[in-house]
Amino acid sequence: MWSIIAYRAGFSSHIDFTSQQEAVLLNIRLPRVVLGVLVGSTLAIAGSALQGLFRNPLAEPGLIGISSGASLFAVMIIVLEHRFFSFLTSAFGYHALAIAAFMGACITTFAVYRLAVGNGKADITTLLLAGIAINALAGSFTGLLTYMSTDEQLRNITFWTLGSLGGASWKTVTGILPFVSVSLAALPFFSKALNALALGESQAGHMGIHVSLLKKFIIVLATLGVGASVAVSGMIGFIGLVIPHILRMAFSADHRLVVPGAALLGAAVLVLADVIARTIFAPAELPIGILTAIIGSPVFIYIILAERRRRGIGK
């Protein structure tokens, strides 16, 4: 592998690899690692920003309908494709599923936000309740479609729901790059405002922060990034929830550290998890969502216990 990199980078003119090896590295492995970096960092950064916005450490991108909307539309494509959506697949081919999932994420989040807005302000509690309601509604339709599906479709649905980076190619990477790079680049700029928001909405206002504008920005940025990520990799759980917690536990709750840090750690963890997912049952591949949940849940439980000890509640 190093010899291919050295050759490509111009460090070495020595060729001791086959062209097949080179193709595998450049067209299969490398895009997969890049996709892992993009998806992992986006899920984690969006999770940290939403936890700050909702003033709740249990918030994650799924809360405002991003995941449920994406899966409803993805399942719709899988199950109803032959009957209703053949025009989509003929127009976009293999990417129809991703495009539909992205649209679904945006539509449901928009619906959740519209429900919660009154007088131009979105109340966080209403936002949470609207999220629960819309998630339930989307979930029920997804259930209905799952019920209607054939055995093969059911298998596709299951695999999509469990998440995978298996669809990685340079095309998927460039497809999501504009969306995820916007959220990755912009979200760290809201760190200071998110810190102030920990004091409460009116307190943040007294400190000069335009809270309703902040909410709009964070929700739009999280939806763009996570929607695009979910569209190409399915549902990968726990990254958005656990990564910000690990950083807060290890360092500090300061969003100026947690938000950019979440992007780095999220990328590292997801790429590592993908390596394990690919190799543990090789040549078969474990869906990565299973793995992140298997690693994520015990870590989360550990965090809860450690937090309890630290606060002395367990005494």
Next chain:
Amino acid sequence: MIEVKDIHYSAGSAKLVDGISFHVRPGELLAIIGANGAGKSTLLKLLCKEIQASAGEILIRKQPIGEYKLANLAKFRSVLAQSNTLSLSFKVHELVMMGRYPHFDNQPQDDDLRIVKAVMDETGISEFANRDYNTLSGGEQQRVQLARVIAQIYDQPEGILFLDEPTNGLDLLYQQQILVLARSLANRGYCVVSILHDINFAARYADNILILKKGKRIAFGHPRDVITQENIHQAFNIQVRLLHDDAFNCPLVIPAVMVSEHV
């Protein structure tokens, strides 16, 4: 300098603030008193630009409050709210530094660090600067929050400070400490406006007192002139006796028999 001219605010058909006027000059401490539901908190929200008056005018430094952006207002005006919960666990010094947020972009400057340290010393919270805010007692938390809002306007000559019942839930010593601090800030040239419950504390430390009842102004002026049996009875619906003490610049208020006890 704050000037409030005949402001009104209603929620639905209820007139929460009904034609109130007053002014606070730099170096003055104004205490707002009144029974529950008198409109004190609504008035404070109007002064903070959290809500907009339906009629009337609020001038901050001779400029209508509507013309200020929140970010500009935050540079010279800070607010201590009544309840302060923190959703994440920040250290005390990090929380006080939040007061400096309106003044720097991403990383605090030398000035900000210096101010945070000075304010923590002045408010006596330096000893727990590195503790987690959520592990402090109620009185300590209130002092940390006060330090935060002072830090916000520390370097602003004639800054404005709004306090919403800053002594709530504190024991006598802390109540006094906080009011002494508010008084010394006013002496330094700040405009301080505080909602208070204790009439005697208000009379002891304030330059002017504004008495409210059901959104209307009952009296506004020097404690000596406004602390009268009639005004207190009207505002709180209690009978009081006034005691004169030489060490005190205005009469002490002591509850007498309640009206309802006669019935």
